[in-house]
Amino acid sequence: MQQPDLTHALSRLREAAPLVHNITNQVVANVTANALLAIGASPAMVQAEEEVGSFVRLAAALVVNIGTLTAPQLAAMHIATRAAGEAGVPWILDPVAAGATPYRLQAARSLVQLQPAVVRGNASEILALAGEAVSSKGVDSTHGSGAALAAARHIAKEHGAVVAVTGAVDYVTDGQATWAIANGHKMLTRVTGTGCTATALIGAFLGAGFTAMQAALAGLTVLGVVGELAAAKASAPGSFQVAILDGLYELDDATLASHARVTPA
Amino acid sequence: MQQPDLTHALSRLREAAPLVHNITNQVVANVTANALLAIGASPAMVQAEEEVGSFVRLAAALVVNIGTLTAPQLAAMHIATRAAGEAGVPWILDPVAAGATPYRLQAARSLVQLQPAVVRGNASEILALAGEAVSSKGVDSTHGSGAALAAARHIAKEHGAVVAVTGAVDYVTDGQATWAIANGHKMLTRVTGTGCTATALIGAFLGAGFTAMQAALAGLTVLGVVGELAAAKASAPGSFQVAILDGLYELDDATLASHARVTPA
Amino acid sequence: MQQPDLTHALSRLREAAPLVHNITNQVVANVTANALLAIGASPAMVQAEEEVGSFVRLAAALVVNIGTLTAPQLAAMHIATRAAGEAGVPWILDPVAAGATPYRLQAARSLVQLQPAVVRGNASEILALAGEAVSSKGVDSTHGSGAALAAARHIAKEHGAVVAVTGAVDYVTDGQATWAIANGHKMLTRVTGTGCTATALIGAFLGAGFTAMQAALAGLTVLGVVGELAAAKASAPGSFQVAILDGLYELDDATLASHARVTPA
Numbered sequence: 001m002q003q004p005d006l007t008h009a010l011s012r013l014r015e016a017a018p019l020v021h022n023i024t025n026q027v028v029a030n031v032t033a034n035a036l037l038a039i040g041a042s043p044a045m046v047q048a049e050e051e052v053g054s055f056v057r058l059a060a061a062l063v064v065n066i067g068t069l070t071a072p073q074l075a076a077m078h079i080a081t082r083a084a085g086e087a088g089v090p091w092i093l094d095p096v097a098a099g100a101t102p103y104r105l106q107a108a109r110s111l112v113q114l115q116p117a118v119v120r121g122n123a124s125e126i127l128a129l130a131g132e133a134v135s136s137k138g139v140d141s142t143h144g145s146g147a148a149l150a151a152a153r154h155i156a157k158e159h160g161a162v163v164a165v166t167g168a169v170d171y172v173t174d175g176q177a178t179w180a181i182a183n184g185h186k187m188l189t190r191v192t193g194t195g196c197t198a199t200a201l202i203g204a205f206l207g208a209g210f211t212a213m214q215a216a217l218a219g220l221t222v223l224g225v226v227g228e229l230a231a232a233k234a235s236a237p238g239s240f241q242v243a244i245l246d247g248l249y250e251l252d253d254a255t256l257a258s259h260a261r262v263t264p265a
Numbered sequence: 266m267q268q269p270d271l272t273h274a275l276s277r278l279r280e281a282a283p284l285v286h287n288i289t290n291q292v293v294a295n296v297t298a299n300a301l302l303a304i305g306a307s308p309a310m311v312q313a314e315e316e317v318g319s320f321v322r323l324a325a326a327l328v329v330n331i332g333t334l335t336a337p338q339l340a341a342m343h344i345a346t347r348a349a350g351e352a353g354v355p356w357i358l359d360p361v362a363a364g365a366t367p368y369r370l371q372a373a374r375s376l377v378q379l380q381p382a383v384v385r386g387n388a389s390e391i392l393a394l395a396g397e398a399v400s401s402k403g404v405d406s407t408h409g410s411g412a413a414l415a416a417a418r419h420i421a422k423e424h425g426a427v428v429a430v431t432g433a434v435d436y437v438t439d440g441q442a443t444w445a446i447a448n449g450h451k452m453l454t455r456v457t458g459t460g461c462t463a464t465a466l467i468g469a470f471l472g473a474g475f476t477a478m479q480a481a482l483a484g485l486t487v488l489g490v491v492g493e494l495a496a497a498k499a500s501a502p503g504s505f506q507v508a509i510l511d512g513l514y515e516l517d518d519a520t521l522a523s524h525a526r527v528t529p530a
Numbered sequence: 531m532q533q534p535d536l537t538h539a540l541s542r543l544r545e546a547a548p549l550v551h552n553i554t555n556q557v558v559a560n561v562t563a564n565a566l567l568a569i570g571a572s573p574a575m576v577q578a579e580e581e582v583g584s585f586v587r588l589a590a591a592l593v594v595n596i597g598t599l600t601a602p603q604l605a606a607m608h609i610a611t612r613a614a615g616e617a618g619v620p621w622i623l624d625p626v627a628a629g630a631t632p633y634r635l636q637a638a639r640s641l642v643q644l645q646p647a648v649v650r651g652n653a654s655e656i657l658a659l660a661g662e663a664v665s666s667k668g669v670d671s672t673h674g675s676g677a678a679l680a681a682a683r684h685i686a687k688e689h690g691a692v693v694a695v696t697g698a699v700d701y702v703t704d705g706q707a708t709w710a711i712a713n714g715h716k717m718l719t720r721v722t723g724t725g726c727t728a729t730a731l732i733g734a735f736l737g738a739g740f741t742a743m744q745a746a747l748a749g750l751t752v753l754g755v756v757g758e759l760a761a762a763k764a765s766a767p768g769s770f771q772v773a774i775l776d777g778l779y780e781l782d783d784a785t786l787a788s789h790a791r792v793t794p795a
Binding site for chain 1: 557601630632633
């Protein structure tokens with residue numbers, strides 16, 4: 001298994017400056033847009049059923065996040081992901097709190113059928129999506145990421161997707177090869193939307209032409225490294241959130257390479 | 266009337282780390298989630314009619330905020346508050362701008378019938394909810410908090426709720442005992458969502474097992490003290506907002522106790 | 531053509547403290563509310579069809595932004611703008627990404643028929659609104675602002691509105707006189723919602739009784755100058771966003787006057 005090459009990942013992304021279409025939740029829409037701008041992508045949040053099918057064809061990638069799902073939004077997600085499939089636009093699914101209610105689980109399962117390039121969730125979400133009975137605490141996982149590794153491989157094989165399970169250590173698998181990313185900082189769990197930001201960053205790398213595996217590794221490593229650097233500057237969540245946005249803008253290829261801790265799992 | 270005891274309030278909250286279900290407005294969803302994370306709770310924003318009834322049964326408390334109400338959201342609020350009542354999950358109502366339009370007033374009145382543990386509003390909102398003809402300026406009050414004290418007591422008695430009227434001085438009443446909280450800072454009125462944050466913090470204390478009266482006093486005192494400490498560090502609203510989030514995370518029981526100014530009213 | 535007089539513009543706005551009704555997008559709702567509070571206005575986000583017609587009559591100005599348009603929101607915009615017209619409440623249209631999809635273009639065109647006092651967009655948006663075939667990159671313009679000047683004059687004459695095209699240089703025209711504003715900083719393009727903030731600030735000046743031309747010039751000049759001052763303090767987008775909010779609060783008439791670069795175009 002060859003070490004994925006993240007050299008020049010950031011400069012490639014910034015040169016591509018991909019238009020990333022997001023259908024996302026009300027809590028993180030602003031943070032997601034700012035994270036995408038900071039890293040060098042061009043975000044757009046477009047969610048009306050009447051236009052998502054047209055809009056996604058203009059985009060380089062699509063991010064679908066069910067955090068504050070409503071029925072009209074779910075309908076728009078189905079239209080947009082189908083259009084993305086037709087147009088060859090890669091997309092990523094964030095099955096927020098998938099196991100928390102039957103409605104949410106059914107929604108997440110209907111979406112994973114539609115061939116996302118990447119699925120990113122915490123352990124509780126990935127376990128729920130794989131059909132295991134799990135407890136969860138709202139949007140927060142009650143399981144460590146390693147506990148969902150078998151479930152992640154199962155989903156990856158069944159749907160031909162790369163699956164990322166995030167937690168203290170992040171895992172990325174295509175069902176065969178699996179990588180572990182040992183970057184990040186616990187303060188990332190004290191600010192809302194960092195998981196959603198990880199998903200959006202992966203979307204940006206997908207939009208810049210990276211493979212699903214490369215995009216997932218690059219997106220998660222970027223956020224993990226930026227989280228570490230931000231935690232060195234800021235010890236409380238308000239300042240930390242500011243430092244994360246600053247860090248996404250300031251991070252360069254050399255710093256990413258020297259801080260990345262990606263190993264086979 | 267015995268002085269409410271807020272000793273260990275923060276450590277109790279942080280140990281409980283309650284899951285707080287929010288059905289709230291688009292302006293403050295992010296700020297509310299971050300404030301709840303910073304204080305030590307676990308926030309979730311879930312608003313679809315199809316799932317709020319299931320989700321609220323997993324939660325320790327429910328926060329209902331009508332700031333950017335829509336008809337589907339109001340339907341979800343009715344479902345969620347009824348389910349909360351059945352499941353014994355305490356909930357708090359924030360009747361944002363209740364008097365501004367007939368639609369909003371009717372919505373707020375329909376919700377207050379459904380047995381919230383706490384109602385928190387500014388003077389204009391509490392006066393409107395009590396049936397008094399008031400002028401308001403959108404979401405901002407045109408009345409001092411003291412002017413709504415009789416209205417607050419009336420609502421408290423009629424609905425068996427604790428009612429909090431916030432302003433330069435905050436008042437909390439159960440219809441019999443009334444307490445005044447002389448904490449806070451005027452900069453809190455120059456950042457959006459501080460009232461909604463107060464409501465969410467009270468929700469967090471409700472979720473940690475505090476009585477309605479204790480939860481209202483604790484939530485308002487915490488935000489008032491954090492506002493004072495933030496204003497000492499930051500003199501403009503951008504920095505102040507960052508300092509508020511930092512302060513919610515950094516505040517401890519001893520600092521809360523030494524700064525709290527709670528007296529009988 | 532007489533130089534527009536912005537002397538005392540800020541103090542006039544702050545004395546008026548106008549209630550500004552916003553029907554806006556989910557990405558910028560929080561940022562818009564905070565910008566309006568920081569500059570000295572009183573924001574309200576109210577969007578239900580059932581109440582926008584009543585609410586707008588209480589407001590001093592209305593801001594309509596189609597960034598994350600949905601069908602119910604568009605219906606509310608039609609009701610609110612018609613009521614604004616009847617009640618003499620001036621309003622401003624932000625046709626976000628107007629050219630990106632047929633749905634969005636049709637929506638923007640239906641709204642511009644309803645007599646906005648001001649239309650503010652980037653070059654791609656103004657060109658699309660004027661009926662020219664354009665490419666766009668989601669919400670970001672692919673054209674310089676000068677390229678849309680003829681289109682802006684055309685819209686201004688056809689609809690009796692003041693039209694502002696923002697970019698590296700901003701232009702404001704009523705179809706006859708045209709002014710150029712050479713303030714701003716490129717970092718404003720790396721934070722989401724700065725265009726929407728410009729629109730909201732113009733709305734605040736409209737609400738304080740300024741003419742459409744004065745309001746557009748004042749709003750854009752304020753944001754441009756604040757952007758310059760913020761960029762001198764903050765070199766990355768997280769800190770920059772904080773500095774923008776601080777700067778809107780701290781800016782005074784004298785600083786505005788000494789930094790403004792408004793010339794005939």
